[in-house]
Amino acid sequence: PAFEVAVDNFEMGDIKLGRLEFAAANTGAGASAAWQLSRLEVTNCDMKVSAKGDWSPTAAGTRRMRINFAFDAIDAGATLGRFGIPGAVSRGHGKLEGKLEWIGSPLEIDYPTLTGAMSLRVDDGRFMQVDNRGAGRLLTLLSLQSLSRTLMTDARESFGEGFAFSVIKADATVTRGVIATENFSMTGAGAAALISGSVNLANETQQLHLVVLPEIDASTAALAVGIANPIIGLGALLANMVLKAPLSRAFALEYDITGTISDPVITRRGRVAANPSEQVR
Numbered sequence: 001p002a003f004e005v006a007v008d009n010f011e012m013g014d015i016k017l018g019r020l021e022f023a024a025a026n027t028g029a030g031a032s033a034a035w036q037l038s039r040l041e042v043t044n045c046d047m048k049v050s051a052k053g054d055w056s057p058t059a060a061g062t063r064r065m066r067i068n069f070a071f072d073a074i075d076a077g078a079t080l081g082r083f084g085i086p087g088a089v090s091r092g093h094g095k096l097e098g099k100l101e102w103i104g105s106p107l108e109i110d111y112p113t114l115t116g117a118m119s120l121r122v123d124d125g126r127f128m129q130v131d132n133r134g135a136g137r138l139l140t141l142l143s144l145q146s147l148s149r150t151l152m153t154d155a156r157e158s159f160g161e162g163f164a165f166s167v168i169k170a171d172a173t174v175t176r177g178v179i180a181t182e183n184f185s186m187t188g189a190g191a192a193a194l195i196s197g198s199v200n201l202a203n204e205t206q207q208l209h210l211v212v213l214p215e216i217d218a219s220t221a222a223l224a225v226g227i228a229n230p231i232i233g234l235g236a237l238l239a240n241m242v243l244k245a246p247l248s249r250a251f252a253l254e255y256d257i258t259g260t261i262s263d264p265v266i267t268r269r270g271r272v273a274a275n276p277s278e279q280v281r
Contacts, residue, residue, distance in 0.1 A: 002026060010042065015082055018044025031057060035106070037067070046078040047071065055106050066101040076125055092125025092165075100174065111177030111202035118179075119171045126164040164188050170195075177202045199261070206264065208257040 002025040010020035023039040034056035042049040053067035073079045076092030098118030104110040163186075170184040177200065184195040197208035259265035 015084070016044075017042050017082070033057070037106075044082075046075045046082060047073050058103070062103050064101055064103050065106045066099070068099050070095065070097040073122070076122055087128050090126040090128055092122050094120070094122030094168070096120045114174055114177045114201070116174045117172065118174065120168065122165075122168040124166060125168075163191075197257075204261045205259065206257055206261060210255040210257055212253045212255070214252070 003022055005020065005022040007020040010017045019042070021039060021041045024035060024037045027034050027036045034054050037051070037053045037055070040049070040051040049069065049071050051067050051069040053065065055063055055065045058064050072095050074093055076094060077087075077089040080086070080088050096118060098116055100109075100114065100116035100118075102110045102115070103113040165186050165188045168184075168186045170181050172179050172181040172184075174180075178198050179201065180198040182196045186193045186195075192213040194211045194213065195208055197206065199206045199208070254269035256267045256269060257264050258267070
């Protein structure tokens with residue numbers, strides 16, 4: 001149906017979301033009829049979400065939902081608290097935006113057909129201890145707290161208990177429900193973390209390569225933040241470190257993270273070698 005709705009105090013279940021503005025209408029007729037979402041905005045003191053899209057027929061006779069969205073977090077920690085993950089992050093502000101599409105209902109994402117692209121940037125926050133349940137599982141991975149028992153002592157001090165970050169940046173593609181990135185970077189006062197690989201949303205499994213860089217020299221954070229182009233990935237950054245940050249590279253640590261998000265399997269590769277074809281144990 002066609003809608004034009006404004007709600008001052010919108011709630012979804014137990015989640016209090018603030019003001020909702022929503023407008024959608026039918027376009028076309030017969031087999032080509034589509035449902036056009038011209039405006040969706042949710043606004044409160046912690047965040048703003050805006051989106052538009054359409055639900056239209058495909059050549060195969062199914063219907064496909066396409067949506068462009070921008071999620072602006074004024075206070076990332078408070079926003080996560082609204083969505084039932086309180087205390088996971090302190091402060092932080094940033095933006096998640098992208099384009100997604102899937103086959104099926106607008107009201108339920110179909111992971112096997114979910115495709116698209118997203119970009120993320122969050123500044124000036126701190127990861128706290130995350131409850132490893134529900135949506136908190138992915139944050140457990142991003143905060144690296146699941147590695148606290150595995151990381152070397154110097155890295156554990158930075159990531160094990162409430163890692164404070166200055167910048168988190170990433171670009172990602174989504175293909176059949178699998179999020180893949182080559183340039184996730186997270187930097188803070190004491191260390192930087194770089195991640196490439198994929199996360200399967202339906203199975204909650206992962207295949208990730210993690211590099212932890214102690215910030216021994218000033219160029220470490222600059223190099224990590226510099227990964228902005230999705231074409232320039234982890235390998236290119238590590239190659240640049242040979243010339244630009246040799247001391248940090250000498251103390252860098254590499255890990256493979258597999259298994260499920262709730263029970264990751266963490267395998268240490270060893271310290272990053274000066275020659276990418278070698279590994280220092």
